[in-house]
Amino acid sequence: MSEPLRLRPLLILLLVLLGLAAPLAAAPAAPEDLVQRLQNKYQQLRSLEFDFAQATRTGGRTRQGSGNAVFYRPGGTAPEGNGVIRWNYTEPSEQTIVNDGRELSVYTPRDRQLLVSPAGELEADITYALFTGAHSLLDAFTAAPPDPDFQLSEPPADSEVVLLTPKKEQSQLKRLQLWLGADRTIRRLLLEDHFGALTELTFTEVHFDRLPPGDRQRAEALRRLDLAPDTEIIRQ
Numbered sequence: 001m002s003e004p005l006r007l008r009p010l011l012i013l014l015l016v017l018l019g020l021a022a023p024l025a026a027a028p029a030a031p032e033d034l035v036q037r038l039q040n041k042y043q044q045l046r047s048l049e050f051d052f053a054q055a056t057r058t059g060g061r062t063r064q065g066s067g068n069a070v071f072y073r074p075g076g077t078a079p080e081g082n083g084v085i086r087w088n089y090t091e092p093s094e095q096t097i098v099n100d101g102r103e104l105s106v107y108t109p110r111d112r113q114l115l116v117s118p119a120g121e122l123e124a125d126i127t128y129a130l131f132t133g134a135h136s137l138l139d140a141f142t143a144a145p146p147d148p149d150f151q152l153s154e155p156p157a158d159s160e161v162v163l164l165t166p167k168k169e170q171s172q173l174k175r176l177q178l179w180l181g182a183d184r185t186i187r188r189l190l191l192e193d194h195f196g197a198l199t200e201l202t203f204t205e206v207h208f209d210r211l212p213p214g215d216r217q218r219a220e221a222l223r224r225l226d227l228a229p230d231t232e233i234i235r236q
Contacts, residue, residue, distance in 0.1 A: 029160070031143035031144055031145060031162045031163070032138060032143050034143070034160065034162050034180075035137050035138055035141070035143045035162065035164070036137075036138065038137065039136060039137050039138070045071070045073070045208065045209065046072075046073055046209045046211070046213055047070070047071060047072045047073065047208070047209055047210060047211035048069075048070070048071040048206070048207070048208060048209075049068070049069070049070050049071075049205075049206070049207040049210060049211075050068065050069055050203050050204070050205060050206040050207070051066070051067070051068045051203070051204045051205040052066065052067060052068070052069060052201050052202065052203055052204075053065075053066045053201070053202045053204075054066065054067075054199065054200065054201050054202075055152060055153065055199075055200045056197065056198070056199045056200075057152060057197065057198045058195075058196075058197040058198075063092070064091070064092065065089055065091050065092055066089070066090060066091045067087065067088045067089040067090045067091065068088050068090070068205075069085070069086060069087045069088065070084075070085075070086050070088075070211075070222060071083055071084070071085050071086075072084050072211055072215075072218060072219055072222055074213075074214060074215060074216055074218070074219040075214075083100075083101070084098065084099075084100045084219050084222040084223055085097075085098070085099045085100075086098050086222045086223075093108075093110050094108075094109050094110065095107065095108050095109075096225060098222065098223055098225065099119060100119075100223055101119055102118070102119055103116055103117065103118060103119055104116070104117045104118075104119050105225060107225045107227065107231075109228060112228055112230055112231045112232060113231065113232045113233075113234065114225065114227060114231055114232070114233045114234065115234050115236060116233065116234070116235045116236065117235075117236045118236075137164075139167075140166065140167060140168075141164040141165060141166055141167060141176075142164070142165045142166075142167055143162055143163070143164055144162070144163045144164075144165065145161075145162075145163065146161035146162060146163050146177055147163055147177065150163070150175070150177050150190065150192070151177070151190060152190055152198050152200040153200065155179055155188065156179050156181070156187045156188055158181070158182060159179040159180055159181060159187060159188075160179075160180045161177060161178065161179050161180070162177070162178050162180075163175060163176070163177050163178075164176045164177070164178070171194070172193055173191060173192075173193060174192045174193055174194050175191075175192050176189060176190070176191050176192075177189065177190045185203075185206060186203060187202070187203060188200065188201065188202045188203070189201050
């Protein structure tokens, strides 16, 4: 099986954090205050669309990827109903990842393979709950000032930065650093796992609440995967 550049389940947390914005204060906020403002915003989020560029460095090798993503909560804002998260990779090869709170589906057309896992059995379930407002970010993470040495490329200019570390050990995440623009939206984030692998995501063309509320057909379309007839379906 090939190794396309793909989001790990835990990276769904990135979608949680990307949709957060708050008015810029006169002075930089304390890390905990900044995270709380993010929490308050994403709980009101109905939909989010964005393009992304990804760089992943493992063992001295860096791979590039890009695509677009959509989050949609058809029932409105949290805690009204679960949302659907869909990541569409276009480079270096096509891949689609869908999480609807019940299952995590990863479809790789080149491999003609679909992997389906119960979300409740994955760490992705924790991050999905965070996104839908079931848990507090500050309950799950310790917020701290940034680590200036923790970066993969030149950071965005004029950014506020916060470092998040899981309070309970996560198998796929050691720490996470966020760069916020003047409007307090996430411009870039960097994750590190316990093996030293770094994953950087940079976001552009971000749109908030552009999708109409209560559109169940749209939610179903985001869940739908157009599988090739001979696709192997593996349930884990």
